[in-house]
Amino acid sequence: xxxxxxxxxxxxxxxxxxxxxxxxxxxxxxxxxxxxxxxxxxxxxxxxxxxxxxxxxxxxxxxxxxxxxxxxxxxxxxxxxxxxxxxxxxxxxxxxxxxxxxxxxxx
Amino acid sequence: xxxxxxxxxxxxxxxxxxxxxxxxxxxxxxxxxxxxxxxxxxxxxxxxxxxxxxxxxxxxxxxxxxxxxxxxxxxxxxxxxxxxxxxxxxxxxxxxxxxxxxxxxxxxxxxxxxxxxxxxxx
Numbered sequence: 001x002x003x004x005x006x007x008x009x010x011x012x013x014x015x016x017x018x019x020x021x022x023x024x025x026x027x028x029x030x031x032x033x034x035x036x037x038x039x040x041x042x043x044x045x046x047x048x049x050x051x052x053x054x055x056x057x058x059x060x061x062x063x064x065x066x067x068x069x070x071x072x073x074x075x076x077x078x079x080x081x082x083x084x085x086x087x088x089x090x091x092x093x094x095x096x097x098x099x100x101x102x103x104x105x106x107x
Numbered sequence: 108x109x110x111x112x113x114x115x116x117x118x119x120x121x122x123x124x125x126x127x128x129x130x131x132x133x134x135x136x137x138x139x140x141x142x143x144x145x146x147x148x149x150x151x152x153x154x155x156x157x158x159x160x161x162x163x164x165x166x167x168x169x170x171x172x173x174x175x176x177x178x179x180x181x182x183x184x185x186x187x188x189x190x191x192x193x194x195x196x197x198x199x200x201x202x203x204x205x206x207x208x209x210x211x212x213x214x215x216x217x218x219x220x221x222x223x224x225x226x227x228x229x
Contacts, residue, residue, distance in 0.1 A: 031213075032212075032213055032214075034213060034214070034215055034216075036152075036216075038152075043219035043220065043221060043222055044144075044202075044204075044216070044219060045219075046216060046217040049210060049215040049217075050215075055215075055217060087151065089152075091213050091214035094166055094168070095154055095168035095169065096142070096154040096157075096168075096214055097154065098151055098152040098153070099151070100151050101152075
């Protein structure tokens, strides 16, 4: 199975900050990497697919980059609605696997 | 765009089975793959498997292969997840998610059901 490792596991930041979350795959996955946002008690929401493509309706302050084994999710200017948990997910091989999550909290 | 509605919460005994349904509306069911993902309390996301309803073909995460069965009824636009031999560790919220055929190559789960809570308790 492909292991996905996110860092940091948790992060405190302020409204307006620029934030970067990293995801590393245990083997190359090309660009088969998606990012999700999850708020407490809610289902995950797709933000970025194919490593860099913004899902329709997602604000442009979210961006993704990377290929191979190393990927990043960047939020250019944090808004109150962005405080949530973020997961990366690889679709290169089955089983599809997720990172352990990064909890983004208000400082 | 398709919307997904899941069946209600379940409380089950250890060793029993649970069947969760996921009904699609507002879209063409056959245009999607349906994946199932679970989340134990306070934990991360774990993929169980997926089914292509139009073909009836499913594949599973190996760790669940012996206990999970996915099915789909094209006529009603409903997918099902059946999990047997339940243990306390199966207590979780179970989500179905729709993956459009156009982006199935990247398995983009872009529509999710609200989740079904399954509690295994003696």
